[in-house]
Amino acid sequence: MLRPQVDWTARAVRQAGLLQPYVPGKPVEQLLREQGLSEAVKLASNENPYGPPPASIDAIRQAAGHVHRYPDGDGSELKQRLANKHDVDPSQIVLGNGSNEVLELAIRTFAGPGDGVVYSEHAFIVYALAATAAGADGVAVPESDGLSHDLDAMLEAVDARTKVVCVANPNNPTGSLHELPAIRAFLDALPEHVLVILDEAYYEYVADEIGDSLKRLHHPGLLVCRTFSKAYGLAGCRIGYGLADAAIIGLINRFREPFNVNQLAMTAALAALDEDAWVKERTAATLHERGRLEQFLQSHGCLAAASHGNFVLLRHASADTLLLNLERRGMIPRPLAAYGMPDCLRISVGLREENDLLMTMLSGLLDELND
Numbered sequence: 001m002l003r004p005q006v007d008w009t010a011r012a013v014r015q016a017g018l019l020q021p022y023v024p025g026k027p028v029e030q031l032l033r034e035q036g037l038s039e040a041v042k043l044a045s046n047e048n049p050y051g052p053p054p055a056s057i058d059a060i061r062q063a064a065g066h067v068h069r070y071p072d073g074d075g076s077e078l079k080q081r082l083a084n085k086h087d088v089d090p091s092q093i094v095l096g097n098g099s100n101e102v103l104e105l106a107i108r109t110f111a112g113p114g115d116g117v118v119y120s121e122h123a124f125i126v127y128a129l130a131a132t133a134a135g136a137d138g139v140a141v142p143e144s145d146g147l148s149h150d151l152d153a154m155l156e157a158v159d160a161r162t163k164v165v166c167v168a169n170p171n172n173p174t175g176s177l178h179e180l181p182a183i184r185a186f187l188d189a190l191p192e193h194v195l196v197i198l199d200e201a202y203y204e205y206v207a208d209e210i211g212d213s214l215k216r217l218h219h220p221g222l223l224v225c226r227t228f229s230k231a232y233g234l235a236g237c238r239i240g241y242g243l244a245d246a247a248i249i250g251l252i253n254r255f256r257e258p259f260n261v262n263q264l265a266m267t268a269a270l271a272a273l274d275e276d277a278w279v280k281e282r283t284a285a286t287l288h289e290r291g292r293l294e295q296f297l298q299s300h301g302c303l304a305a306a307s308h309g310n311f312v313l314l315r316h317a318s319a320d321t322l323l324l325n326l327e328r329r330g331m332i333p334r335p336l337a338a339y340g341m342p343d344c345l346r347i348s349v350g351l352r353e354e355n356d357l358l359m360t361m362l363s364g365l366l367d368e369l370n371d
């Protein structure tokens with residue numbers, strides 16, 4: 001049998017050793033098995049609780065009979081539709097297997113060994129993982145309040161080795177948001193050689209609040225990432241995209257595998273783009289429910305900060321006990337120990353009845369803990 005060369009193995013092991021495995025929200029099936037329950041509510045992955053747009057379900061059904069064919073590797077139809085929506089050229093768009101893939105591809109394209117990737121300490125963890133996987137040095141910049149990107153400190157952290165800067169707006173898991181003028185000033189102050197990834201996975205939840213980032217922000221190295229996973233309800237399809245100068249997209253495309261986005265996902269996304277009213281209605285319902293949850297947490301003294309995403313942030317000294325007891329009752333929040341926030345739980349905004357159930361459970365548990 002052929003044996004892998006020793007140095008190849010050593011390099012892979014060394015590289016993997018640097019990587020903390022990404023711990024996703026616990027799947028419902030796993031909790032049911034662990035706890036011997038028959039029902040559970042997952043509020044751990046910022047999914048859209050209302051399901052996919054019905055038009056996307058129909059589109060997937062119709063496309064199912066064609067999956068013996070490879071997808072359109074260029075994604076031309078979806079890119080053209082997105083180009084119309086955002087008033088750009090299709091050559092300024094790259095599609096990804098989730099916006100997660102776009103983030104990874106972009107970091108891999110622009111940063112390698114010896115290069116720096118700058119992000120905020122409690123920013124979305126994928127930036128750090130992708131930087132390490134690319135062999136680059138991740139530079140985590142502390143936040144003055146432990147929650148919100150400190151854009152001035154991030155600017156100071158940028159040096160000649162910095163190839164990529166990541167900004168999550170709003171950020172997950174902290175829910176923090178910067179207004180566009182602040183982002184614009186940040187972009188203006190950055191050197192031109194830096195690629196800036198503006199991760200707008202939750203854009204639809206703040207669109208009315210901050211306005212059109214694509215129209216109001218300009219920087220030669222700006223890559224804006226959006227996704228169909230959150231407000232559009234297609235997390236399981238895995239589809240997102242990046243928007244940037246055609247030269248940047250052209251480079252990223254060289255690192256992209258030929259058929260990275262599957263046909264069912266593209267078909268579902270195309271259909272979802274015609275469902276603005278559906279998306280707006282559910283987004284508004286989520287914002288309303290988020291208000292109820294935050295009011296509840298506030299009145300119980302455990303709201304960490306106001307969130308701008310489709311989730312809320314609970315802070316309590318006994319967060320680990322709360323987590324354990326919620327899981328015993330079939331409720332799945334997201335622990336944030338992996339983010340260095342062991343006293344926090346991130347809770348996705350669910351359906352009204354799910355949120356009611358959560359608040360009932362939390363009421364009882366918090367009373368017990370405070371006794």
Ligand SMILES: *Cc1c(COP(=O)(O)O)cnc(C)c1O
Nearest residue numbers: 098099100124172201227229240
């Ligand atoms: C959910 C999320 C994403 C990635 O979502 P995809 O499903 O890969 O499109 C990217 N950035 C942030 C901040 C997120 O919370």
